[in-house]
Amino acid sequence: MPSLKDLRTRIASVKATQKITKAMQMVAAAKLRRAQEAAEQARPYAERMEEVIARLGKLLEGRTGAPALVMGTGRDEKHLLIVTTADRGLCGGFNSSIVKLAREHATALMAQGKQVQFMCLGQKGYDSLKYQFQDQILDTRRLGGSKGENFTLARQVGIQLLEMLDSESFDVCTLFYSEFRSIISQIPTTQQLIPVVLPEADDESIRPRAGQAIYEYEPDEDEILNELLPRNIRVQILRAMLENGASEQGARMSAMDSATRNAGEMIDKLTLQYNRARQAIITKELIEIISGAEAV
Amino acid sequence: MPDTFHFELVSPEKLLFSADVEMVVVPGSEGNFAIMPQHAPTLSTMRPGMLDIQISASENKRIFVRGGFADASPASLTVLAEFALPEDELDRDILKQQIKNAKEDVADAKDDQTRNRAQEHLDHLRVIEEAL
Numbered sequence: 001m002p003s004l005k006d007l008r009t010r011i012a013s014v015k016a017t018q019k020i021t022k023a024m025q026m027v028a029a030a031k032l033r034r035a036q037e038a039a040e041q042a043r044p045y046a047e048r049m050e051e052v053i054a055r056l057g058k059l060l061e062g063r064t065g066a067p068a069l070v071m072g073t074g075r076d077e078k079h080l081l082i083v084t085t086a087d088r089g090l091c092g093g094f095n096s097s098i099v100k101l102a103r104e105h106a107t108a109l110m111a112q113g114k115q116v117q118f119m120c121l122g123q124k125g126y127d128s129l130k131y132q133f134q135d136q137i138l139d140t141r142r143l144g145g146s147k148g149e150n151f152t153l154a155r156q157v158g159i160q161l162l163e164m165l166d167s168e169s170f171d172v173c174t175l176f177y178s179e180f181r182s183i184i185s186q187i188p189t190t191q192q193l194i195p196v197v198l199p200e201a202d203d204e205s206i207r208p209r210a211g212q213a214i215y216e217y218e219p220d221e222d223e224i225l226n227e228l229l230p231r232n233i234r235v236q237i238l239r240a241m242l243e244n245g246a247s248e249q250g251a252r253m254s255a256m257d258s259a260t261r262n263a264g265e266m267i268d269k270l271t272l273q274y275n276r277a278r279q280a281i282i283t284k285e286l287i288e289i290i291s292g293a294e295a296v
Numbered sequence: 297m298p299d300t301f302h303f304e305l306v307s308p309e310k311l312l313f314s315a316d317v318e319m320v321v322v323p324g325s326e327g328n329f330a331i332m333p334q335h336a337p338t339l340s341t342m343r344p345g346m347l348d349i350q351i352s353a354s355e356n357k358r359i360f361v362r363g364g365f366a367d368a369s370p371a372s373l374t375v376l377a378e379f380a381l382p383e384d385e386l387d388r389d390i391l392k393q394q395i396k397n398a399k400e401d402v403a404d405a406k407d408d409q410t411r412n413r414a415q416e417h418l419d420h421l422r423v424i425e426e427a428l
Contacts (some may be wrong), residue, residue, distance in 0.1 A: 218340035
């Protein structure tokens with residue numbers, strides 16, 4: 001049985017922990033609001049962009065010389081997985097669920113004899129992947145967190161991807177991130193960036209068009225595609241980062257909330273134990289005094 | 297033939313406009329063009345300018361856009377703008393900032409083609425500033 005002094009120190013330390021988790025929860029809650037707004041406002045743009053690209057891809061399908069950014073290199077050998085996570089931990093299963101998804105994807109691909117390479121956006125992804133795939137990780141970047149930094153990072157990654165595609169360093173590029181649904185629900189998501197996933201012909205979201213007319217381009221096709229496609233990559237990466245940002249704060253908030261509650265329960269339990277022990281000592285002393293008096 | 301079509305204007309920050317409208321005049325990079333229902337599928341880049349939205353015969357709205365794309369199909373028009381702001385919220389300070397950004401684009405341009413395009417953007421912005 002622990003002594004009274006031990007119990008007192010434990011209670012004090014759990015209380016200190018509780019203060020920290022409580023503070024982290026409140027910080028996460030404050031950050032969440034802004035991150036959530038940013039993620040939700042970026043959504044329509046990214047979704048429309050995806051639609052436009054998908055429709056474009058449909059029209060370009062089967063044509064020779066179609067831009068690699070839409071149709072890929074036409075092979076399916078080298079895969080690049082972009083794993084976006086957070087830089088920091090203590091946010092429940094947020095990082096590990098994204099990494100788990102990416103790891104399963106990678107293992108499945110490798111079992112089929114394909115080459116797999118990783119690019120980590122966010123320190124935590126690298127930390128968990130390095131044990132298994134050390135040699136396959138091309139690049140790791142820390143996230144800044146602020147809006148401007150996210151934007152620059154998305155841009156840099158976009159440029160890097162274009163260069164890699166030009167030199168045919170990969171055939172298929174897949175993005176892993178966590179979609180923000182609500183504070184308690186973040187869904188790890190896989191999005192194939194290159195080649196673009198073509199919608200099924202009978203998909204309702206693709207509006208029917210008379211006779212599958214070919215697009216008219218202004219000023220001309222090359223110029224538009226040259227501008228539109230790289231931008232699409234940037235927008236999709238940025239969107240993944242923003243969704244992740246909101247998810248991270250949401251996950252941290254609920255994780256810290258349950259940690260605070262746990263600490264509270266523990267303090268209650270320890271206090272009870274402490275009081276019992278104190279009572280037992282008093283009773284013991286009384287018995288000693290009484291039996292001493294009786295013996296006289 | 298339907299007299300309206302669905303029009304959506306989105307910028308990276310938010311969805312600015314989504315409704316059925318009669319006609320939209322888009323500042324395409326090769327000149328303004330009006331989109332009406334049953335327009336042929338078109339994809340165009342845009343220069344900085346005013347997007348003129350005719351919601352109904354009596355109601356219209358003007359929105360300033362800079363850079364981006366217009367994607368027209370017979371039943372819908374989607375404008376993906378890099379920057380968009382309703383005309384009544386537009387003022388000199390915001391335009392100045394935009395002009396500054398455009399100047400940086402010109403300075404940052406690596407090849408002639410991008411520099412020319414950035415320069416065009418800048419010129420258009422100056423015209424708008426003067427008109428204000």
